Amino acid sequence: MLFEFETNIYERPKNDILDLDDGFTKGNMFADIYDEYKDYKPKMIKAQNEREALLFNIYKLDFAINDLNLYLALNPDDKSVYQLFTKYCLMYRKCVEEYEKKYQVLELTDDTFGKYTWGSNPWPWEGEYV
């Protein structure tokens, strides 16, 4: 055969993946699934201080990992998405480690810094350092 087309150009691109900021702001990592409501524009969250900045990075990574996971559940052989998933998972672990050392433990099994702190305020529903 003279010409062989591997991809169907009329198919919507499946892997049009948004970056961490944009994905988190929109609540969706896959550009083709995003659906705006009326003329509401989701705003990027702004950190008020260093602690929030680091925590929001954790939020964004956790979100991206979760949304990529829903895609990978149905497309486990997509190597490029899995590669991105792996990258975000490793970044997530690093950010969590840094945040927990500096500020507050986020996971019970990480409460190993010499003093029991799991019960310490603020809890996530209290609005401060959400």
Place this chain on the structure above:
Amino acid sequence: MFKYDKKLPYPINIKKKDLKMAKYIITQFGGANGELGAALRYFSQKFSMPTEEGKNLLNSIATEEFGHNEMICTMVHQLMKGATLEEIEEAGLSSMYTEHGKGIYPTDSNGVPFSVTVFNSVGDPIADLVEDMAAEQKARVTYEHLIDLACDEDVIQPLLFLRQREIVHFERFKELYEKYKKMGY
């Protein structure tokens, strides 16, 4: 098993008290189209999903929905923070106050308690997935009603985020449904 992370899926920091909004938003915890029904629906249905894809998807979305419940409750909690009895009466929340004080309790916005009859699990992946797709659409519409009623950015932003999650879940359920149809379920 489940493990708790000391964070929300999306940050919520509402500074402005708004009891009426709290009364409306609580329905996404305990109402027919709410997150509690969603979480329990997928959690229950996952046990009869026939393939790895289905078990994974239902389990993952159920887990995400439990986090959304915490977001909804957090919004209601913060919207009611510091409310006086007078304000509670003004917002038409006196009967809710009688039953639950300022506690968080799963009801719809009319105060009707959560009922597990809002969902079903019938052991058939096609039937369950069609219910799941409809549920995501109904939750989306409910979020749109709430966004229409809201005027504080601190409230609107998390609602927009949650609304988009319903759309993503709908798409994923639909993909799984189509796969199962092709596989002959």
